[in-house]
Amino acid sequence: MLHEIIIAGFGGQGILSMGQLLTYAGMIENKEVAWLPSYGPEMRGGTANCAVTVSDIPISSPVVSEPTAVIIMNKPSLIKFEPMVKPDGFILVNSSLVDQKVKRPDIKVYEIPANEIAEEMGNSRVAGNIMLGALQELTGVVSIDSMEETLKKVLPPHKHNLIPVNRQALEKGAEFVRSK
Amino acid sequence: MSKILMKGNEAFGEAAVLAGCKYFFGYPITPQSELPHYMAKRLPEVGGVFLQAESEIAAINMVYGAAGAGARVMTSSSGPGISLKMEGVSYLAGAELPAVLVNVVRGGPGLGNIAPAQSDYFQATKGGGHGDYRLIVLAPSSVQEIVDLTAKAFDLADQYMNPVMLLADGILGQMMEPVELKDIKPNIPAKPWAVNGMKGRAYRNLIVSVHIVAEDNEKFNLTLQAKYDKIFQNEVLYENYKMDDAEFVMVAYGSSARLAKGAVDKAREKGLKVGLIRPITLWPFPSERLAEAATTAKAFLTVEMSLGQMVEDVRLAVNGVKPVYLYTRTGGMVPVVKDIVVELEKIVQGGGK
Numbered sequence: 292m293l294h295e296i297i298i299a300g301f302g303g304q305g306i307l308s309m310g311q312l313l314t315y316a317g318m319i320e321n322k323e324v325a326w327l328p329s330y331g332p333e334m335r336g337g338t339a340n341c342a343v344t345v346s347d348i349p350i351s352s353p354v355v356s357e358p359t360a361v362i363i364m365n366k367p368s369l370i371k372f373e374p375m376v377k378p379d380g381f382i383l384v385n386s387s388l389v390d391q392k393v394k395r396p397d398i399k400v401y402e403i404p405a406n407e408i409a410e411e412m413g414n415s416r417v418a419g420n421i422m423l424g425a426l427q428e429l430t431g432v433v434s435i436d437s438m439e440e441t442l443k444k445v446l447p448p449h450k451h452n453l454i455p456v457n458r459q460a461l462e463k464g465a466e467f468v469r470s471k
Numbered sequence: 472m473s474k475i476l477m478k479g480n481e482a483f484g485e486a487a488v489l490a491g492c493k494y495f496f497g498y499p500i501t502p503q504s505e506l507p508h509y510m511a512k513r514l515p516e517v518g519g520v521f522l523q524a525e526s527e528i529a530a531i532n533m534v535y536g537a538a539g540a541g542a543r544v545m546t547s548s549s550g551p552g553i554s555l556k557m558e559g560v561s562y563l564a565g566a567e568l569p570a571v572l573v574n575v576v577r578g579g580p581g582l583g584n585i586a587p588a589q590s591d592y593f594q595a596t597k598g599g600g601h602g603d604y605r606l607i608v609l610a611p612s613s614v615q616e617i618v619d620l621t622a623k624a625f626d627l628a629d630q631y632m633n634p635v636m637l638l639a640d641g642i643l644g645q646m647m648e649p650v651e652l653k654d655i656k657p658n659i660p661a662k663p664w665a666v667n668g669m670k671g672r673a674y675r676n677l678i679v680s681v682h683i684v685a686e687d688n689e690k691f692n693l694t695l696q697a698k699y700d701k702i703f704q705n706e707v708l709y710e711n712y713k714m715d716d717a718e719f720v721m722v723a724y725g726s727s728a729r730l731a732k733g734a735v736d737k738a739r740e741k742g743l744k745v746g747l748i749r750p751i752t753l754w755p756f757p758s759e760r761l762a763e764a765a766t767t768a769k770a771f772l773t774v775e776m777s778l779g780q781m782v783e784d785v786r787l788a789v790n791g792v793k794p795v796y797l798y799t800r801t802g803g804m805v806p807v808v809k810d811i812v813v814e815l816e817k818i819v820q821g822g823g824k
Contacts, residue, residue, distance in 0.1 A: 311647065315476050318649045326476075326647040330502055330585065351733030353646050353726075356807045 292347055294432045295355040298422075299372055300364025302384075305419045309362070310341035312423065315445060316437035317345040319347075325353035334338035338367050345432050360430055361446055362422045366391055381429055383422055408463055417442060417460035424464025435461045472669040474649035479614045479639060480505035482650055483573050483721070484513060486621035487545050491657025492571070493519035496533035498526060500552045502641035503575035507547065527552040530561030534803040538568040541658070541665030543587045543625050547573035549641075550591050550606065551582060554599070560634055561600030564679030567695075569628035571621070572606075572636045575644035578803030586803025587641030589725060590777035594699035595638050596754040596784070603692050605699045607635040608753040610724040614648035620751070622655045629660050631702055638753060640776065642726040642805065708751035709760055713739065718768025719818060720764050722785050723774040724750045727806065731774045734811035742813070743819055751779070770818050771795040774811055 296313065300306045310326050317324040328341045342355035360381040363369045366389050376382050378397045387406035403425050405418040427435060439458045443451065478484070483506050487495075495510040507523065514521040524530035530546050537544040548556060553574045563570050576591045578584040593599075595608045607627050611617040613625040617639065624635040656663045682688035688799045710728075713735050714720070723731035728749040738745040748764060750757050765771075770793055779797045786795045798814040 311476070314647060314656055318474060318476055324476075324649060327642060328645055330641070330645050349732075351729045351736065353642060353648075353729070354805050354807075 294343075294345040294359050294360065294430060296343045296345070296360045296362070296426070296432065297340055297355055297358045297372055297375075298343065298362045298364070298442070299338070299368035300388075302337050302339040304339075304364050306339045306364060307341050307421045309423055310343045311331075311445075312438055312441055313343045313345065313433060315441040316433035317343075319437045319440055320433055322346060322433075323348060323350050325350045327353045327355075338365070338371075340368065340372075342433075360426060360432075362426060363389060364419070364422070365389060369393070381426070383425055383429075385418065385422060399429075401429065401471065403464065403467055405464070408467065409460065412456070412459065412463065414456055417457060420457050421461035421464035421467070424461035425468045426464075427461065428465035428468050435465065474651055476647050477614055477650050478505055478647050479617050479643040479645065480575065481509045482617040483547065483621050483637065484509035485652060485657060486618040487543075487571065488513055488517055488519075489652060489655035489657070490543065490622040490625040491659050492543040492545050492625060493517065494537045494542050495519070495521050495546065496524050496537070496544070497546050497548065498524055498530050498552060500549045501757040502577055502587070502644045503547050503549050503573065505644070506573065506575070510545075510794055514717065519641040522537065522716060523676070527555035530688075531563075532558035532695050534570050534572075535559055535563055535568060535787075537565070537642070538563065538570040539566070539665065540667045541662035543571075543629075543659060545571045545573065547575065549577045549585075550579045550588075553591065553594065557594070557600040557807075560606065561604060562680050563634040564600070564604035564606065565602060566678050567632040568634070568678065568796045569625075569632055570634045571628055572634060573623045574636060574638050576638065576640045578801075584803045585641065587643075587726060587805060588776050588801065588803055589640055589727060590780065590801060591638065592753065592775070592777060592780035595636050595642050596756070603695065604710045605633070605695075605754055607631065607702060607755075608638050609635065609708075610638050610751060610753050611643060612725050612728045614643070615644065615650045616751075617643065618650050618652060618655070624633065626658055627706065629658075631698060633698070633702070638725065640726050641803075654764040655799070703755040706752060707755045707757050707759070709757040710747075710749040710751060713745040714746035714750065714764070716744055717770065718744040718769045719746070719815060720768040720770075721745065721747045721774055722750070722761065722812075722816075723747065724753060724781065727774045727776055730806050730808055730811060734774075734815060737812045738815050741816075743815060745815055750781070756784045756788070758784070758788035761785060764788065765789045768793055772815060772818055773797050774806060775799045776806065777801050
């Protein structure tokens with residue numbers, strides 16, 4: 292199975308970290324993985340995106356031109372990446388931040404009010420993980436357990452108290468799309 | 472040892488440190504700045520020195536000094552900065568000093584942009600600096616290979632007393648992949664020629680690149696030629712990918728080679744007998760392997776992120792025996808696998824460029 296995922300939004304939303312979380316979790320599952328950031332003259336508040344490839348066989352191109360799934364965290368990213376999604380692919384839109392509708396009829400659209408869900412949980416900073424949880428539920432790219440395992444490995448010990456709320460956010464995202 | 476996730480730029484740094492590199496002199500430029508950044512943190516941990524020089528020209532001359540003192544030393548930059556370093560590279564080659572240079576290539580010419588490119592191939596393999604000299608040029612195509620070839624680069628530099636360049640691009644520098652930092656050990660030979668103080672030594676060491684009498688300089692150049700011949704005989708590296716029954720042979724290095732592999736797989740799904748020869752050493756170039764492939768292949772397709780630079784070496788190797796076609800994107804644009812497949816189909820049908 293070849294997952295070619297693009298995560299896109301504003302700089303500062305944790306876009307690159309979300310991609311790294313997926314990539315690391317894929318590595319833990321012994322899959323072939325690659326992570327490639329957009330590295331133009333970006334800044335906080337500007338646009339940022341990264342490409343994550345998770346595959347059972349060696350990855351030829353780390354550059355994703357026809358993503359199997361995209362996570363959209365702002366409107367400019369929707370405009371940029373909607374046309375690129377592979378037919379039958381997934382587009383997950385954070386509808387708390389994007390008011391525009393997806394126009395293409397040939398892709399699977401999920402509107403997820405990630406910031407609202409995060410605020411209900413009392414922590415608006417976990418919106419990204421709500422999106423990742425939804426992606427995981429829809430595509431099975433990596434398991435929630437592997438993502439939790441990743442957080443244990445990459446976060447310094449004094450931040451391990453944040454792991455439960457992050458796991459909860461992943462589960463909330465998965466739950467949201469399951470109920471759709 | 473378990474795998475860790477690393478950025479290409481950081482992998483250059485860590486592999487260098489494991490290979491015994493204690494000194495790094497550089498100046499920041501995108502898309503390679505994570506490498507000096509990494510070294511700034513890492514080298515003090517091993518008792519080394521990281522120094523951000525006032526310019527690229529200063530940095531390369533600091534490399535000359537450290538190499539002359541017998542240390543394993545590295546510098547890195549991207550296109551415009553490498554151009555500034557070229558005078559120093561020629562001096563390193565002329566003084567026969569071992570050093571490792573990294574070029575994480577970006578779109579050119581001039582200031583160009585910071586997107587990935589392979590348009591510094593000529594500069595790396597054909598000179599760039601003045602005089603009759605050769606750089607050993609290694610072209611990794613994954614983060615793991617960055618680790619492996621960086622360690623090898625230091626060994627080759629010491630073995631042949633020659634600067635070695637690692638030629639990557641913005642994709643390889645910026646991407647993260649799992650790597651194993653296998654058992655890299657610093658195999659540093661004795662350097663009795665080093666200019667590091669007399670310390671009871673009876674003879675005086677002197678490192679220069681000046682041979683003011685033409686006869687002497689010709690003789691010196693001929694010794695360089697003998698060394699380059701030896702490198703050419705012993706150090707050529709390449710990868711064959713699905714070449715056993717290949718009728719159409721792609722030639723690509725670095726990031727382009729990954730895309731070409733994707734194209735080989737896609738083309739094979741369509742029943743086309745396509746293979747890839749991936750040069751790992753760009754100098755010495757695997758000319759003999761290509762000449763051999765030309766006896767059985769119907770045609771070649773070179774894929775590059777430039778206007779077509781390596782294709783000249785491919786054509787020299789194939790020597791007119793079979794047609795050599797070219798597919799490129801340039802200026803920081805990256806080829807797309809399906810476009811390469813379209814080009815292959817055209818060639819199979821007899822309509823390539």
